[in-house]
Amino acid sequence: MPWDNVPCHPHVSKIITRAIQRGHFGRTSLVFGPPGAGQGGVALAITMTFVCKKAENDFCGTCPECKRIQDGVYPDVIEMHPWEDWSKGKSNEKDKEAPGKRQPRKKKQYSVDHMRAVMEHALHLPYEGDLKFYIIHDAHSMNVHSSNSLLKILEEPHPHTRFILLTDQAAGILPTIRSRCWGIRLLPLEISNLARSLQPGLSEEKAATIARAAGGLPDQASQLMEKDYLDRRDQVFDLLLEIKKRESAVIESAESIAKHANDLEESLPILLRIVRDGVVVASQGDPSHYENQDRKEDLSILWKDASMEKLIGSTKSILAALEDRERFVNPSILMMDLFLQLRESMRG
Ligand SMILES: [Zn+2]
Numbered sequence: 182m183p184w185d186n187v188p189c190h191p192h193v194s195k196i197i198t199r200a201i202q203r204g205h206f207g208r209t210s211l212v213f214g215p216p217g218a219g220q221g222g223v224a225l226a227i228t229m230t231f232v233c234k235k236a237e238n239d240f241c242g243t244c245p246e247c248k249r250i251q252d253g254v255y256p257d258v259i260e261m262h263p264w265e266d267w268s269k270g271k272s273n274e275k276d277k278e279a280p281g282k283r284q285p286r287k288k289k290q291y292s293v294d295h296m297r298a299v300m301e302h303a304l305h306l307p308y309e310g311d312l313k314f315y316i317i318h319d320a321h322s323m324n325v326h327s328s329n330s331l332l333k334i335l336e337e338p339h340p341h342t343r344f345i346l347l348t349d350q351a352a353g354i355l356p357t358i359r360s361r362c363w364g365i366r367l368l369p370l371e372i373s374n375l376a377r378s379l380q381p382g383l384s385e386e387k388a389a390t391i392a393r394a395a396g397g398l399p400d401q402a403s404q405l406m407e408k409d410y411l412d413r414r415d416q417v418f419d420l421l422l423e424i425k426k427r428e429s430a431v432i433e434s435a436e437s438i439a440k441h442a443n444d445l446e447e448s449l450p451i452l453l454r455i456v457r458d459g460v461v462v463a464s465q466g467d468p469s470h471y472e473n474q475d476r477k478e479d480l481s482i483l484w485k486d487a488s489m490e491k492l493i494g495s496t497k498s499i500l501a502a503l504e505d506r507e508r509f510v511n512p513s514i515l516m517m518d519l520f521l522q523l524r525e526s527m528r529g
Contacts, residue, residue, distance in 0.1 A: 183242040187226045188219050188378040188399035189367055197223075197365065201230050202238045207363030209335050209344040211320070213351040214367030217401035220347040221318065223367065225250055227345060228258045228314045246309075256308040259315050261299070263291045263322040291323045296330030303334065303342045313342050320346035321353030328355045335361050369397030379406070386475035387411060393472045394454065408447070411475075417451045418479055424520055425483055425527050431520045439512035453499045456523065459484035459492045483527060491526035498522055 184194040200206040206227075212220045229240035229247045232255070240247055249255040299315060307313045323331065335344065335358065346362060348354060370378075375397050376388035383391065394410060395402035420434040438448050454472040461470050462484040468477055484492070502515055 183236075184226060184230070184239050186242070186378070187222055188370060188375060188402075189223055190370065190374075193223070193365060193367065194226075197227060198230060198238050200363075201227070206231075206343075208338045208342070209346070209362045210365055211346045211348065211351065211354070211359065211362035212365045212367065213348050215369065215398060216349040217395070217398035217404070218349070218367040218369065219399040220349070220367060221316075222399065223365065224316045224345045224347055225258075228255075228316070231312055231314070231343075232257070232310050257310050257313045259302070259313070260318065261291070261295065261315060262318045263289060263295075265295075289322060291317075291327040291331075293326050293330050296327050296334065300330070300334050303339050307341055311341065315342065315344045317344065317346045320348045320358075321350040323354075325355075328358060332358055332361075370399065372397055375399060375402060384475065389474040390414075390472065390476075393474070394450075410451075413447055414451050414455075414473070417448055417455060418473075418476060420520075421455065421483055421523065422479060424524050428524065431517060431524060435513045435516035435520055439516045445512050445516070449499055449503050452519070453496065453503070455480075455483070456492055456496050456499060456526075459487050459526070460489060460496070463487045463489040463492055486529040487526050488529045491522070495519070495522045495526050 184198060187194060197206070210227075212223050214220060226240065229242065229250050230238070232246045232250060233240035233242075233244060234246070235241035235244045242251075246255060250258050253260060303313065303315070317331075332355070338344075346354070346358075351359065351364075370392075372389060372392045375392040375395065376385065378399065379388040379391055379402060391402050391405055391410060394414075395405055417438070420430070420438065423430040424434055438444055458471045458473055458480050460466075461468070462480055471477060471480060473480060498519055502519065
């Protein structure tokens with residue numbers, strides 16, 4: 182059942198579960214795709230399918246084993262990150278550091294020590310099940326030395342080990358490693374499929390809005406939800422509606438949006454999506470193409486008289502601002518300029 186809840190293409194889950202059922206699932210696999218495509222979720226689902234006894238050729242997601250895998254405390258599923266300190270061997274418990282104790286410096290790359298510790302760790306039989314899984318996050322973060330150490334492990338694998346490499350930069354992995362892996366490619370999901378996976382927490386239209394803003398990428402969508410994307414987006418809508426009503430709102434709105442650098446970073450892409458919707462409104466295009474599906478009425482209020490030519494000009498200005506945002510020493514002047522242009526566009 183729960184593979185249905187894993188946000189990935191149905192053909193991906195079918196290929197994986199079929200391979201597990203037939204005993205063909207590779208000793209080493211590489212789950213790759215664009216950033217935020219859900220690599221980590223797919224890797225955990227694979228391990229749960231092997232371990233869970235409650236569901237046949239699937240996983241239940243609720244039994245003690247599935248729960249412990251999700252919580253990162255199942256001893257035979259070992260997740261690795263490049264910044265972890267493996268110099269004293271791998272501990273199965275997460276974040277054991279006492280409060281106040283200095284955290285190890287975050288390393289950007291896996292070291293040879295990591296791989297030596299894995300080699301050592303892999304010698305021991307699994308604690309509970311028949312198999313031990315090593316999930317290597319950011320597998321592209323290996324230099325030549327650590328890659329070669331991993332290669333040695335992969336060349337002579339213990340029968341009880343399975344390696345699942347995850348990356349959003351497959352080209353950054355040595356071809357000699359890649360050629361040993363069974364490749365599982367993740368692509369952005371259809372907007373409607375991703376939106377469905379975000380429900381029932383959200384209305385259909387709000388879920389579609391998040392799914393579009395995330396470009397069909399499930400982890401990206403979760404991040405947007407964590408960051409209260411819709412609230413922030415609503416604030417930008419409110420500012421634009423106010424600007425449409427009165428010119429004096431331009432200055433206040435520019436200042437309110439430019440207060441924090443982070444706000445600008447998040448607000449410019451939001452603004453771009455609202456203006457793109459304006460182009461659809463102005464060209465009397467199909468409303469199903471709106472990015473902001475849940476604000477159709479406000480889109481019509483904002484852009485029903487808009488000049489398409491001016492809107493396209495504004496789109497270009499926003500894109501230029503996004504590319505050059507570090508150059509703008511004074512964000513409120515930048516925003517004022519954009520808002521004035523947009524007010525002009527609204528008036529046709
Ligand atoms: Zn289970």
